[in-house]
Amino acid sequence: MDMVEFTPTPEQYGWTFGGASPLLEVSPGTTMRLWTEDAYCGLLTRSTDKASELLRGDLNPQTGPFFVTGAEPGDTLALHFVEVQPARDWGVSTLIPLFGGLTNTVLAPTLNEPLPELTWIYQADLSKRTVLFEALSGEIAIELPLEPMLGTVGLAPSMREARTSLVPGAFGGNMDSPDVKAGATVYLGVNVPGALFSVGDGHYRQGEGESCGCAVEGAMNVTLIVDLIKGGAPAWPRIEHDDALMTVGSGRPLDDAWRISQVEMIAWLNSAYGLDRLDAYQLLSQISECPIANVVDTSFSATTKVRKRFLPAGGDRFGGIHERLRSQGRQLL
Amino acid sequence: MDMVEFTPTPEQYGWTFGGASPLLEVSPGTTMRLWTEDAYCGLLTRSTDKASELLRGDLNPQTGPFFVTGAEPGDTLALHFVEVQPARDWGVSTLIPLFGGLTNTVLAPTLNEPLPELTWIYQADLSKRTVLFEALSGEIAIELPLEPMLGTVGLAPSMREARTSLVPGAFGGNMDSPDVKAGATVYLGVNVPGALFSVGDGHYRQGEGESCGCAVEGAMNVTLIVDLIKGGAPAWPRIEHDDALMTVGSGRPLDDAWRISQVEMIAWLNSAYGLDRLDAYQLLSQISECPIANVVDTSFSATTKVRKRFLPAGGDRFGGIHERLRSQGRQLL
Amino acid sequence: MDMVEFTPTPEQYGWTFGGASPLLEVSPGTTMRLWTEDAYCGLLTRSTDKASELLRGDLNPQTGPFFVTGAEPGDTLALHFVEVQPARDWGVSTLIPLFGGLTNTVLAPTLNEPLPELTWIYQADLSKRTVLFEALSGEIAIELPLEPMLGTVGLAPSMREARTSLVPGAFGGNMDSPDVKAGATVYLGVNVPGALFSVGDGHYRQGEGESCGCAVEGAMNVTLIVDLIKGGAPAWPRIEHDDALMTVGSGRPLDDAWRISQVEMIAWLNSAYGLDRLDAYQLLSQISECPIANVVDTSFSATTKVRKRFLPAGGDRFGGIHERLRSQGRQLL
Amino acid sequence: MDMVEFTPTPEQYGWTFGGASPLLEVSPGTTMRLWTEDAYCGLLTRSTDKASELLRGDLNPQTGPFFVTGAEPGDTLALHFVEVQPARDWGVSTLIPLFGGLTNTVLAPTLNEPLPELTWIYQADLSKRTVLFEALSGEIAIELPLEPMLGTVGLAPSMREARTSLVPGAFGGNMDSPDVKAGATVYLGVNVPGALFSVGDGHYRQGEGESCGCAVEGAMNVTLIVDLIKGGAPAWPRIEHDDALMTVGSGRPLDDAWRISQVEMIAWLNSAYGLDRLDAYQLLSQISECPIANVVDTSFSATTKVRKRFLPAGGDRFGGIHERLRSQGRQLL
Numbered sequence A, B, C, D: 001m002d003m004v005e006f007t008p009t010p011e012q013y014g015w016t017f018g019g020a021s022p023l024l025e026v027s028p029g030t031t032m033r034l035w036t037e038d039a040y041c042g043l044l045t046r047s048t049d050k051a052s053e054l055l056r057g058d059l060n061p062q063t064g065p066f067f068v069t070g071a072e073p074g075d076t077l078a079l080h081f082v083e084v085q086p087a088r089d090w091g092v093s094t095l096i097p098l099f100g101g102l103t104n105t106v107l108a109p110t111l112n113e114p115l116p117e118l119t120w121i122y123q124a125d126l127s128k129r130t131v132l133f134e135a136l137s138g139e140i141a142i143e144l145p146l147e148p149m150l151g152t153v154g155l156a157p158s159m160r161e162a163r164t165s166l167v168p169g170a171f172g173g174n175m176d177s178p179d180v181k182a183g184a185t186v187y188l189g190v191n192v193p194g195a196l197f198s199v200g201d202g203h204y205r206q207g208e209g210e211s212c213g214c215a216v217e218g219a220m221n222v223t224l225i226v227d228l229i230k231g232g233a234p235a236w237p238r239i240e241h242d243d244a245l246m247t248v249g250s251g252r253p254l255d256d257a258w259r260i261s262q263v264e265m266i267a268w269l270n271s272a273y274g275l276d277r278l279d280a281y282q283l284l285s286q287i288s289e290c291p292i293a294n295v296v297d298t299s300f301s302a303t304t305k306v307r308k309r310f311l312p313a314g315g316d317r318f319g320g321i322h323e324r325l326r327s328q329g330r331q332l333l
Helices: A254-273 A277-287 A318-332 B254-273 B277-287 B318-332 C254-273 C277-287 C318-332 D254-273 D277-287 D318-332
Strands: A003-006 A024-026 A031-036 A062-068 A076-086 A090-095 A118-125 A130-134 A141-145 A149-154 A185-189 A197-203 A220-229 A238-240 A244-251 A292-294 A300-307 B003-006 B024-026 B031-036 B062-068 B076-086 B090-095 B118-125 B130-134 B141-145 B149-154 B185-189 B197-203 B220-229 B238-240 B244-251 B292-294 B300-307 C003-006 C024-026 C031-036 C062-068 C076-086 C090-095 C118-125 C130-134 C141-145 C149-154 C185-189 C197-203 C220-229 C238-240 C244-251 C292-294 C300-307 D003-006 D024-026 D031-036 D062-068 D076-086 D090-095 D118-125 D130-134 D141-145 D149-154 D185-189 D197-203 D220-229 D238-240 D244-251 D292-294 D300-307
Touching: A003 A024, A031 A062, A031 A197, A062 A220, A076 A149, A076 A197, A076 A318, A090 B277, A118 B277, A130 B277, A141 B277, A149 A185, A185 A318, A197 A220, A220 A318, A244 A254, A254 A277, A254 A300, A254 B254, A277 A300, A277 B090, A277 B118, A277 B130, A277 B141, B003 B024, B031 B062, B031 B197, B062 B220, B076 B149, B076 B197, B076 B318, B149 B185, B185 B318, B197 B220, B220 B318, B244 B254, B254 B277, B254 B300, B277 B300, C003 C024, C031 C062, C031 C197, C062 C220, C076 C149, C076 C197, C076 C318, C090 D277, C118 D277, C130 D277, C141 D277, C149 C185, C185 C318, C197 C220, C220 C318, C244 C254, C254 C277, C254 C300, C254 D254, C277 C300, C277 D090, C277 D118, C277 D130, C277 D141, D003 D024, D031 D062, D031 D197, D062 D220, D076 D149, D076 D197, D076 D318, D149 D185, D185 D318, D197 D220, D220 D318, D244 D254, D254 D277, D254 D300, D277 D300
Parallel strands: A003 A031, A024 A062, B003 B031, B024 B062, C003 C031, C024 C062, D003 D031, D024 D062
Antiparallel strands: A031 A220, A062 A197, A076 A185, A076 A220, A090 A118, A118 A130, A130 A141, A149 A197, A185 A238, A238 A244, A244 A300, A292 A300, B031 B220, B062 B197, B076 B185, B076 B220, B090 B118, B118 B130, B130 B141, B149 B197, B185 B238, B238 B244, B244 B300, B292 B300, C031 C220, C062 C197, C076 C185, C076 C220, C090 C118, C118 C130, C130 C141, C149 C197, C185 C238, C238 C244, C244 C300, C292 C300, D031 D220, D062 D197, D076 D185, D076 D220, D090 D118, D118 D130, D130 D141, D149 D197, D185 D238, D238 D244, D244 D300, D292 D300
């Protein structure tokens, strides 16, 4: 099994999905050890730092893109996350004017004064596996469990598009789903030769919806296995855990993101388990979990999650690739 | 402690929140043992039955309204659910044309042909605590855990309105939240003298979002304790479990429902724990759970859920009434 | 032809559609001369007046409801507006905190500070047929044409509901459509015996969308003819002018309001002109005018407007009742 | 004054805004005579032709991009349309499965069967200035006035993005606004050196909203004058006619598109006429026209239109460039 280690220089950061030249070519089956910078390019280190002053508008640097040997449009890229580990002992979150879920924004403008710009620093205790929330007003401090995840994972979009790393879509991207974590396999439909995937936007933890637009942002060490399934491209990103299947839809308003994730899950249950589409619709009505991923980006993301214990035995989920990669991944730990 | 038992006759069913005369007056502190009919008035019993033929348009009968002695506008009604138990050994779900989350509807019409009308019967095994999904096409059958809940709990709306029992809102109503279950205390802001609350729409289980518009619908035996807090009316429904606080926002599109639930939770964290509003916004960004309640009714419902273990010690949640009612409730079991 | 004159006392104001007892019974064919108070109950008369201080939360008083002899569910109420004339020489508009199209609102809340409360008084020159906009900051003053219209026209809703006079819906209500003016016939589907219609919310003029939530609000003298068509109830409000047909959809988000108005227009073109539904869809794609009525109420309203000159000759529009009432109305002037 | 004539070969068609190399460099002040192919690449010529069979997924070819000498980020590109004339004596429109305003779509999916694929051919009579709608079912035919416009006008987006020619945004693009027609000046904020603008998607006429997703599509001969204003970049596209100012917002849902257009118009009225923002909000409430541009693309477009006769005298609208270009343009006719 091939192994590639890669840490990008700032000049190598990716800022888009699509539209950039690949940094490396990797074969299916390759294990990659990647480093990802935080969404603020590592420039915010104190609660007095302001994103508007220290960043030049560039947010959410990606590690990638990587060209996957043999990947063609219509194929399915499988990225199995073996480890997602904080690379620092602190994380950071901010309130950015005209950005977030509970404020006027550029895409939903009002005449109100914007909210103020604020920065919170979270100390991380990697042995206790916690991060520390400290209120800016008053003395309240709360220990929260470390739950590392990646906000972005995606590949080059269809239709010759290049999209900013701030937006999610059918190509993945900035979905901000807490389900993209160690142990997960993410399936993405390939649109261009080589797939051209990137990852980034590590979160030491995040609430569902990512209310203010920013999680506990932090640099990450990521170990993943790249694999390729010929054909079978899903229309929207799919995620597999040992105990659950997930689909992520992105759009506006949030109900359409939810609809996309539900219809994609019905398609998956239909093809993998032979469930009639209307039976699958009925079954989802009784078993779906629907955690919201983000209500803050320029497109919102909703998740449909189904526990495998509520599905028929058997089923063909991309030929059992998750179990195989999971087993490979365990040997790497 | 007073105890009232009540089973409505069909003539006594409530079809609205507001606009109907109370069936009974109850004092704060009263325990009620209520029976609720299913959303189809108990008329659908076989998979060949069709709602469009057997019902005359009346759906979702409520048990109530009940007048609460002393309740005035601005007060807070607390309903603590001690038990929510299936009253039958079967439940039922349907596909109703022009209704549901993945279809054209009356309020989001298209020119497509509607989906067909279909009925699923679920056998319930009350000792094993399961319901059985049986596909209409093919042989697939899946045992699912019984997780009884009430789709509707609400009181008379503000502004002299009467709203159908099919819609959720600031008055509660058809929220279809799986969190309204045994062990939960629901807090509702009182709008009219006596509050005039009702409950109904029992679900033997339901997925988040209630995709097709119908859960495993079933009659219920409900034990609840009615209580009243003078003043303190929340703007939107709040729910308390032993381990979590929840707020439910309803609106369209779903993102606005989510916004309502988040802003209401921030108000709650601010008043109960002294968290500054922007600190609470930041904290929610890292700890919110956001299960979707419904994306199918004429107004959608989103939940913000916060685990108490992630909140500061102490806090004044309606004077600790949940713990008190919970303790009373346990003695009734 | 019967003639009824009616001016409500403040105690007689209607605050809801549905849920109130009729003030009068009128026969189809009756001409009514009605007076309607402005949306602020006439209490705001100076630019230093504030709605939050002078009103007790009651907004948008209606003149009605009126019981129409013989009206049954499924029938079509036709209200032909002969005259809509300002009853005062001034109008008034306001900025109300948490209300309007470009602000955070109760149903789309954010954490921003609300906009300030402001009041503009418009002098009306009834001989020149103008109202005068005077900026609160600076010296700018602009004469605008008087274009009187009624913000609300509606009847009792279906499903036993009573809705505040602030909301539009399938029952009409607070649509805020500039097309409800002298010369228009409004068609509404009857839901309850007697129809129970009301009118109000006079606007001396209004932009499409009613951006801040308030038009140039003013008391009106309204002359209308009440008529009844047995059966044929439209699903949503329809309006006929001498030169155009309109349908008004209400909902959230605005695209769904637009969809409703389009599908209703396609149904109308299909039944009145025999146009196939998909041909009508194609034709609408090339001839629709789509002025927005309101993006500010608790439900938004969108209009589909079709010029009669772009429709086939002939056609059966409610049996030609508009032409007949128009002719009757002209004799009253 | 420079004059450039350009007709693209199929290999030169643009399919994106951004991400493509310029075909020509032109200086500010240049007059261009351009030919634009129709949205179907001219491949649909009969009512039995189907887009799904004849096109390979490439829709909406653009003429461009063109590099404007001296254009820098933050500048304002002014494109004045002198003539927009049909280049053929027929146009074409279609129903495309999973595309349009009254159907399930890729971004708002449901489980309904898609609508059928259909094609309408419109004969154009360029002397009478009409196009002929002919129903596919039945004998109905209706003459409609020719009202030529361009569905797309845009330049390279910000943030390193390349967007398909099917989507509108802050960069212009597929707005489908009937106001982009002869006599109009379009103002766009420049994001990259050279601006890189393109035009295309001629419509022989179009209803507001473009209900089914397709206007009367046709090839065009376009005469335009390119000009550049240093600085002053508007956030969203602005349009000026002799008698009106317009702003076009794009987003989802439609209410957000409307909000964008309103806030942009308020900014324009503020800077051009010195109207206080809240006074401008109030004035818009009484004078806005809000024709919907499109409710069918992957982002919707709404227009705010203000008649100049309702604005203060004077005002500085990009230094009076529209009047100057209009005068130049008249000399070309």
